[in-house]
Structure formats: structure tokens, C-alpha cells
Amino acid sequence: MAPQIQAIELARYRGFRDAQRPELLRLNLVYGENNAGKSALVRVPALLAASRTPGRLGLDLGEPVRRAGFQEVRWRGPLPDDADSDLVLGVGLSDGSAWRWTFRWLNSRAVSTIQRIELSTPDERVDFERVDLAAQDPRDAEYVGPQGPQRLVFDGLIPRTGAGDLMDRHRDGLAGALDGVIWLQATRQAPTREGTSLGAQGVLTGSGEGAAARVASDAKLRSAVSAWFLTHAQCRVDVEFLGTDRQRLVLEPVGAPSYAVPFPDSGEGLQQVFPLVVALEHLRRDGGLLCVEEPESHLHPRLQRGLVALIVDVLRAQPAASVLLETHSEVFLIAALAAAVGALPAAVRLYWVEAGKDGAATIEDVPLDPEGRPTTPRLEQAFDTMGVMRRELIQARRAGAQESRSRGG
Structure with a gap:
């Protein structure tokens, strides 16, 4: 290795x-x-x-x-x-x-x-x-x-x-x-309506191009990718043949095996997550370093949680694999902290990147204590926006109620 x-x-x-x-x-x-x-x-x-x-x-x-x-x-x-x-x-x-x-x-x-x-x-x-x-x-x-x-x-x-x-x-x-490096950018390409040539192997690029050809040509990989979609999106990934020389990937909703949906007609979240699920299953098999920008793109929090579960499962199964994520998701943060005290002890690292007043960026390590808690308030401050907005909403409601009482009085 x-x-x-x-x-x-x-x-x-x-x-x-x-x-x-x-x-x-x-x-x-x-x-x-x-x-x-x-x-x-x-x-x-x-x-x-x-x-x-x-x-x-x-x-x-x-x-x-x-x-x-x-x-x-x-x-x-x-x-x-x-x-x-x-x-x-x-x-x-x-x-x-x-x-x-x-x-x-x-x-x-x-x-x-x-x-x-x-x-x-x-x-x-x-x-x-x-x-x-x-x-x-x-x-x-x-x-x-x-x-x-x-x-x-x-x-x-x-x-x-x-x-x-x-x-x-x-x-x-x-x-x-x-x-062993795989990189996926924030905007990823889903399987196309036109499909791929029969026998095409595909090379996974930063845009996710090539993922569809790999899945279409590899039944074992397709089964693993389909299992994630079945669990979290209630649909299977299958192959549909287009004439004698082309094929494309489709989604089959559970309970309707005769009804197939081409990927471009599915939700944007499923299109964006597809190359990432493919890359993770490749990582499970071969190891390496997967670098991903905004893995949560267009995903509901429930599917974000399912994606983190897949990441942790792959890392547990493949000791020669590691993942580097750039994200704004609080779901990913909470799941990572849970993994730090559960499935991946002493194997989770958090970084905060910040540009100073002079424009120069620095990378700050956010250490975790033995119970998986950040030892600095950096990330707590980063996700304080929702708390501030909730407090502002409560204040606005109180002010509105006070105004209504004043007018009624």
C-alpha cells in the first residue's frame, strides 16, 4: 500500500x-x-x-x-x-x-x-x-x-x-x-441524460465527471452506491440501455421497479451527492486521500447525516483512507465530534481558516479534549449566527406584542 x-x-x-x-x-x-x-x-x-x-x-x-x-x-x-x-x-x-x-x-x-x-x-x-x-x-x-x-x-x-x-x-x-488523491469541487456533475458508451471506464475528475461511467461498468461498485441511495433516498441506482452502444444511470423509486428517473430529472441534492458516494466507495476499496469542497451541497440535514455515516464507515473499514472536507455544515461538525469519541477516536481534526486584516490567511488547529469537545471557542463562535437570529426573533416578537397591547389599551 x-x-x-x-x-x-x-x-x-x-x-x-x-x-x-x-x-x-x-x-x-x-x-x-x-x-x-x-x-x-x-x-x-x-x-x-x-x-x-x-x-x-x-x-x-x-x-x-x-x-x-x-x-x-x-x-x-x-x-x-x-x-x-x-x-x-x-x-x-x-x-x-x-x-x-x-x-x-x-x-x-x-x-x-x-x-x-x-x-x-x-x-x-x-x-x-x-x-x-x-x-x-x-x-x-x-x-x-x-x-x-x-x-x-x-x-x-x-x-x-x-x-x-x-x-x-x-x-x-x-x-x-x-x-491516491481524489478531489471533488463544490459544484459536481451528475450522470447525464445522454449516458456513456458501453464499456467506458471513466476517470473521476474534480467535477465528478467519470463517476457515471465507473458505476455503469462496475456491478459491484453500482451495488454499493445503490445501497446508500436505497437507505437514505428510497431509490435504487440502475442501468438503462440506450440502443446498442450507450447506457445511462437512472433512479428507481422503491416500490415502483418499472418507473425509472434519469438523474438530470432527480433532485439537485441527489445529483450533487452521487459523485461523492462513488468517490467514497472507491476510497473504501483502494485507500487514499479524498478532498471535498462543500459535501453538504443541496443536501437536507437528514441526508447530510447519512453522508457522514458513510464517511465514517469507509474510514473504519479502510485504514489506508483519509478525508479532508471544506464545509459550512453544523451537521458535519456534530457528527465529527461524535466520531471523535466513538468510531474514530483520536482520528478527527478540526481546522479554522481565517484571513487577517492584511489579507493573509492562517490555519488554526482546533484541538479536541478526550471527550471530543473543542478546547477553544472558535467553532462555537462560528455557529453563533443562528443563536443571534433566534434572540433577535424573540425580541421582535416581544416588541410586536408590546406594540399590540399599547394600541389596544
């Missing part, structure tokens, strides 16, 4: 000016106000996982960053005069290794490059720093490492064999950890 991602490192990335290193447990929930940096954090593993194009050095700025340019991804606010402006990303893995990449913008070539790559383990450490910044092609770069000058070749972020014994021993572990 490949190593798991157990820490994320970032600096001068998006709204995170200062170095941050959140550590991950099995179930990790990220809370915060809008535009604080939650999604940027959750997308880091997906960005690294996508940046492995053979022969192409550096970051692949695709869907996880909305195809932004490097200058848009790097921190754009002011820095102290002596502060480093390079973008830094990294991961810590369960095999004890920690990888860190420093990315620099080359104004002369209008491209970014890997300025520095570092790998450390509990017993060893190695780093390479680029020295020929004026090279005509940023991929044709010379680095200085433990043995002096050396030309490195990268497949995205991963150095090819020949970068030294330590990196050669750990590069497959890094590749395996990144292979």
Missing part, C-alpha cells in the same frame, strides 16, 4: 502569505468564513497530484486552480523587504518522508521553475537548488546538490531516477501517495 499524505505545507500560495503546515488525521474538517482560503487549502493535494506530466517541469496549473497563471496563484499582497517571494508547497507522508518544492518566477523568460526541491526523513536529508536561472529552456536546468552540480529531469514535480539514493528510494512512494 502506498504511503498516505499526513501533512500539507504551503507558503506564498493564494491567500497564505506565511508558512502553514496543517497535519492530517483520518477525518479532517476545515471551517471558516467565505473567501478565507478553505478551498485553496483543500485543493493543494489535487494540484500536486495533477503536476506529474512526463518531461514537463513544475506545477500544472489546471482545474484545481481554475487554470490560473502562476502569478495569480502566488501570494500577490505586500511582503516585508527581506521576505522570500517564492511559492512553497509540500507534503509529509506516512513513511516518514517530507517533500518540499520552492517555485520561482523567472521574469526574463516569463515562466516559473522549481528553484529548490527538498526531501527529508527522520535520518536523512537532501536538497537541490537551481543555479542556472538564465537557461534558455527552464526544463534544461542545472542544480547543485550533495555531490555538486547535477542536471535534473522532472516529470512535473517528481525527479526522475538519478537524483541520488534518497530521492530514488522515496520517489515511488511520493508517486503512489499522489495517485
Whole structure:
């Protein structure tokens, strides 16, 4: 089994000016106000996982960053005069290794490059720093490492064999950890009305595209996904054939097996949750890290609770799996706290992301005590809005009643 991602490192990335290193447990929930940096954090593993194009050095700025340019991804606010402006990303893995990449913008070539790559383990450490910044092609770069000058070749972020014994021993572990990353954005794509070609396997993307083809072609996966829908939405997931070469997924309400509803005609909540249920069942089978934005999208609290139950069940069944969620849901918070003292003891972590007055975001760990209670009031304050609104409603009712009595008197 490949190593798991157990820490994320970032600096001068998006709204995170200062170095941050959140550590991950099995179930990790990220809370915060809008535009604080939650999604940027959750997308880091997906960005690294996508940046492995053979022969192409550096970051692949695709869907996880909305195809932004490097200058848009790097921190754009002011820095102290002596502060480093390079973008830094990294991961810590369960095999004890920690990888860190420093990315620099080359104004002369209008491209970014890997300025520095570092790998450390509990017993060893190695780093390479680029020295020929004026090279005509940023991929044709010379680095200085433990043995002096050396030309490195990268497949995205991963150095090819020949970068030294330590990196050669750990590069497959890094590749395996990144292979296990699944990312789903907040707006997800449901199975289409037109369906998919017979035999299509599908690749699960950030939008959820590919989930339908996987379920249609895999009876075991379809049975697992259908079981969740049957329990929580009172309908089965089945395949409907469209001619001789296409098929699509439909929902069959319980008690009406002859009545099938194409997914686009079902409720928005069921459409949005479908790729997530598929991703969780994939996680149950293969392990890895699932990163999800707003899993509660369009879901009634009852189905939110059912979704959390599935997440906890998957994590209990698959020790090589972990989940990183960005959410505004109080249902998820309560369920996570319950899991911390029940099904997942010492395996739940809460984070609060906040942007300061200067625009720089920070990631604050919200520790839990042995009974699963947050030891700081941060999340209690975050969900105080409903309490404030209830008090305002009570005051408005009292004022209205007083006014009515005054007029009647």
C-alpha cells in the first residue's frame, strides 16, 4: 500500500502569505468564513497530484486552480523587504518522508521553475537548488546538490531516477501517495441524460465527471452506491440501455421497479451527492486521500447525516483512507465530534481558516479534549449566527406584542 499524505505545507500560495503546515488525521474538517482560503487549502493535494506530466517541469496549473497563471496563484499582497517571494508547497507522508518544492518566477523568460526541491526523513536529508536561472529552456536546468552540480529531469514535480539514493528510494512512494488523491469541487456533475458508451471506464475528475461511467461498468461498485441511495433516498441506482452502444444511470423509486428517473430529472441534492458516494466507495476499496469542497451541497440535514455515516464507515473499514472536507455544515461538525469519541477516536481534526486584516490567511488547529469537545471557542463562535437570529426573533416578537397591547389599551 502506498504511503498516505499526513501533512500539507504551503507558503506564498493564494491567500497564505506565511508558512502553514496543517497535519492530517483520518477525518479532517476545515471551517471558516467565505473567501478565507478553505478551498485553496483543500485543493493543494489535487494540484500536486495533477503536476506529474512526463518531461514537463513544475506545477500544472489546471482545474484545481481554475487554470490560473502562476502569478495569480502566488501570494500577490505586500511582503516585508527581506521576505522570500517564492511559492512553497509540500507534503509529509506516512513513511516518514517530507517533500518540499520552492517555485520561482523567472521574469526574463516569463515562466516559473522549481528553484529548490527538498526531501527529508527522520535520518536523512537532501536538497537541490537551481543555479542556472538564465537557461534558455527552464526544463534544461542545472542544480547543485550533495555531490555538486547535477542536471535534473522532472516529470512535473517528481525527479526522475538519478537524483541520488534518497530521492530514488522515496520517489515511488511520493508517486503512489499522489495517485491516491481524489478531489471533488463544490459544484459536481451528475450522470447525464445522454449516458456513456458501453464499456467506458471513466476517470473521476474534480467535477465528478467519470463517476457515471465507473458505476455503469462496475456491478459491484453500482451495488454499493445503490445501497446508500436505497437507505437514505428510497431509490435504487440502475442501468438503462440506450440502443446498442450507450447506457445511462437512472433512479428507481422503491416500490415502483418499472418507473425509472434519469438523474438530470432527480433532485439537485441527489445529483450533487452521487459523485461523492462513488468517490467514497472507491476510497473504501483502494485507500487514499479524498478532498471535498462543500459535501453538504443541496443536501437536507437528514441526508447530510447519512453522508457522514458513510464517511465514517469507509474510514473504519479502510485504514489506508483519509478525508479532508471544506464545509459550512453544523451537521458535519456534530457528527465529527461524535466520531471523535466513538468510531474514530483520536482520528478527527478540526481546522479554522481565517484571513487577517492584511489579507493573509492562517490555519488554526482546533484541538479536541478526550471527550471530543473543542478546547477553544472558535467553532462555537462560528455557529453563533443562528443563536443571534433566534434572540433577535424573540425580541421582535416581544416588541410586536408590546406594540399590540399599547394600541389596544
